[in-house]
Amino acid sequence: MKLGVLIKDGPYMHQAMDSAYNFITAALEMGQEVEVFLYNDGVYNTCNFMDPPRDERHIANLLAELQTKGVRMVVCVAAGKRRGIVTNTVCSAGEISGLGQLLELCITSDRLVTF
Amino acid sequence: MEEQEKTKVMFLCRKAPYGTIFEQEAIEAMVMFGAYEQDISVTFMDDGVFSLKKGQDPSLLGKKNFSKTYMILKDDFEISHLYVEKESLEERGLTEDDLITEVEILDRGALRKKMDEMKAFIPF
Amino acid sequence: MLHIIKKSPYESTALSDFLKYLKENDIVLLTEDAVYAAKKGGKFEENIKGILKSNAVFCLMADTKARGISDAEIIENIKLIDYKGFVDKVIEQNPITWA
Numbered sequence: 001m002k003l004g005v006l007i008k009d010g011p012y013m014h015q016a017m018d019s020a021y022n023f024i025t026a027a028l029e030m031g032q033e034v035e036v037f038l039y040n041d042g043v044y045n046t047c048n049f050m051d052p053p054r055d056e057r058h059i060a061n062l063l064a065e066l067q068t069k070g071v072r073m074v075v076c077v078a079a080g081k082r083r084g085i086v087t088n089t090v091c092s093a094g095e096i097s098g099l100g101q102l103l104e105l106c107i108t109s110d111r112l113v114t115f
Numbered sequence: 116m117e118e119q120e121k122t123k124v125m126f127l128c129r130k131a132p133y134g135t136i137f138e139q140e141a142i143e144a145m146v147m148f149g150a151y152e153q154d155i156s157v158t159f160m161d162d163g164v165f166s167l168k169k170g171q172d173p174s175l176l177g178k179k180n181f182s183k184t185y186m187i188l189k190d191d192f193e194i195s196h197l198y199v200e201k202e203s204l205e206e207r208g209l210t211e212d213d214l215i216t217e218v219e220i221l222d223r224g225a226l227r228k229k230m231d232e233m234k235a236f237i238p239f
Numbered sequence: 240m241l242h243i244i245k246k247s248p249y250e251s252t253a254l255s256d257f258l259k260y261l262k263e264n265d266i267v268l269l270t271e272d273a274v275y276a277a278k279k280g281g282k283f284e285e286n287i288k289g290i291l292k293s294n295a296v297f298c299l300m301a302d303t304k305a306r307g308i309s310d311a312e313i314i315e316n317i318k319l320i321d322y323k324g325f326v327d328k329v330i331e332q333n334p335i336t337w338a
Contacts, residue, residue, distance in 0.1 A: 001330055006237065015271045016245075022301065026322035032330075040140055078143055099147035102237070107122045107153070112235040113243070113329050114336040127335070129256070161256055202259070223259050230240070230260065236335050
């Protein structure tokens, strides 16, 4: 099955990205395919300049880990531009693209779950 | 050959405008989705119904008035349906006459039936 | 339909909002701060018990554990699941997140 994951909250302030990370990790272990779309403040999860204390989880690095496991992570270009998440500031795991990709995800995935 | 079946997607607009960016970015998504020739519905419920209230003027907030976009969503952007939950309107002292554009007002039972047909929901 | 609730019922109307759309065979999943609704003795215990009469209610174990809610404190018949259980529920039924 292909699971689409829509993330609408930013990192640290909200639990959404952490919940989504755990959900995606479980889904991958179960052999499911996952694709992510980041919208609203969710685009901040891909900020390349986050630098939390060393003993704390590093959310952009968690995204990088998901990417190495084959998860595509699309960052909405319009929501990103508004918030300063652009080519120079997005982390390597984030792929900047349009809202059409979210509709495409609705079409190609078997389920879309929002965090 | 049969035409390829369209994907049914519903926006669930449950937040009031201006206090957060949800309404504005929901509209941006609706406008984009409309261009892809799928079957897109937009449902206003809970505080989301305030987005449709006539007479909005956010100029003193330094923001654009996005509510005007609702009037052209169906004709210009090919959104299939604009639904409003009847109970949410009533609870907030609003009637059809208070709304900026023509919509289909449905009670929860009827709306749930529409929801059962959807493949995906985009909640705001 | 799978109803996903994330916000504490003491703070948000999500718990009452989704109820209006609850139908037979639907599943309810309490996650993040919404797991406080699953705790015995709270204001929402009767609401949850009402839902349990007709529908299955699941609660994400990682979230109850994080918040110090022991299994014994959770309202009877609520089923605790892990993230794989969460994935299973999403596969079973079409999810809506009410926040």
